[in-house]
Amino acid sequence: MATASASSPFLKPFALRYSVGSSPGRQRRHTLPASEFRNLSLQDAISVFEIEREAFISVSGECPLHMDEVRHFLELCPELSLGWFEEGRLVAFVIGSGWDKEKLSQDALTIHVPDAPTVHIHVLAVHHKCRQQGKGSIILWRYLQYLRCLAMVKRAVLMCEDFLIPFYQKAGFKDIGPSGVAVGPLTFTEMEYTLGGGAYLRRNSGC
Numbered sequence: 001m002a003t004a005s006a007s008s009p010f011l012k013p014f015a016l017r018y019s020v021g022s023s024p025g026r027q028r029r030h031t032l033p034a035s036e037f038r039n040l041s042l043q044d045a046i047s048v049f050e051i052e053r054e055a056f057i058s059v060s061g062e063c064p065l066h067m068d069e070v071r072h073f074l075e076l077c078p079e080l081s082l083g084w085f086e087e088g089r090l091v092a093f094v095i096g097s098g099w100d101k102e103k104l105s106q107d108a109l110t111i112h113v114p115d116a117p118t119v120h121i122h123v124l125a126v127h128h129k130c131r132q133q134g135k136g137s138i139i140l141w142r143y144l145q146y147l148r149c150l151a152m153v154k155r156a157v158l159m160c161e162d163f164l165i166p167f168y169q170k171a172g173f174k175d176i177g178p179s180g181v182a183v184g185p186l187t188f189t190e191m192e193y194t195l196g197g198g199a200y201l202r203r204n205s206g207c
């Protein structure tokens with residue numbers, strides 16, 4: 001997998017800390033990275049959906065992406081996803097796809113527009129055992145930093161229920177009004193994050 005750049009958009013996996021079991025006199029053990037961020041792949045779809053099931057389906061009966069849609073987007077645009085793994089287990093993730101219109105519409109729930117200026121964040125979720133520890137904010141921040149490295153991407157948009165507006169505002173998103181998209185009885189507010197900065201920021205941000 002190559003580093004993120006305009007020509008090769010994938011995120012090189014990187015670990016925060018490795019446990020390598022290298023005590024003197026012992027054979028070096030191979031262990032999984034304690035903490036790693038990387039793009040998701042089709043193999044991660046089941047773990048993604050397990051988190052979604054608990055986070056959304058058990059609460060409202062609905063979820064942002066059903067299993068076939070998770071697979072659809074991880075196949076079409078894995079470079080617009082990010083997973084956080086601890087000891088190899090998925091603890092938080094973001095899945096996005098490309099979008100090319102000002103506001104989200106029903107089509108945006110299923111479509112990926114390649115090389116689009118907008119990334120639609122379909123879902124951010126943290127494993128229920130890991131919530132309220134800052135992980136949601138951290139993975140969102142890392143995802144937005146990663147998007148800065150993708151030359152064509154100018155902004156990220158998402159829709160959320162009203163109780164999450166403060167969470168996204170703290171991350172730098174702006175409320176751009178009610179969303180035209182509804183899922184059953186659920187209504188949403190659309191939020192926007194402008195990436196801006198262009199080439200100068202990319203050159204100076206380790207992309």
Ligand SMILES: CC(=O)SCCNC(=O)CCNC(=O)[C@H](O)C(C)(C)COP(=O)(O)OP(=O)(O)OC[C@H]1O[C@@H](n2cnc3c(N)ncnc32)[C@H](O)[C@@H]1OP(=O)(O)O
Nearest residue numbers: 055122123124125126131132133134135136137158160167
């Ligand atoms: C585009 C979308 O996907 S919108 C849907 C977002 N995802 C979900 O609702 C799935 C279930 N929830 C989750 O997975 C997580 O709770 C997330 C992603 C919403 C937040 O991740 P966490 O790791 O728990 O949040 P983190 O610890 O970084 O931040 C906590 C802050 O967010 C706020 N927050 C987190 N969850 C909620 C909530 N359900 N309602 C209101 N505020 C919340 C907390 O009050 C806290 O604010 P504070 O800093 O002022 O105390």
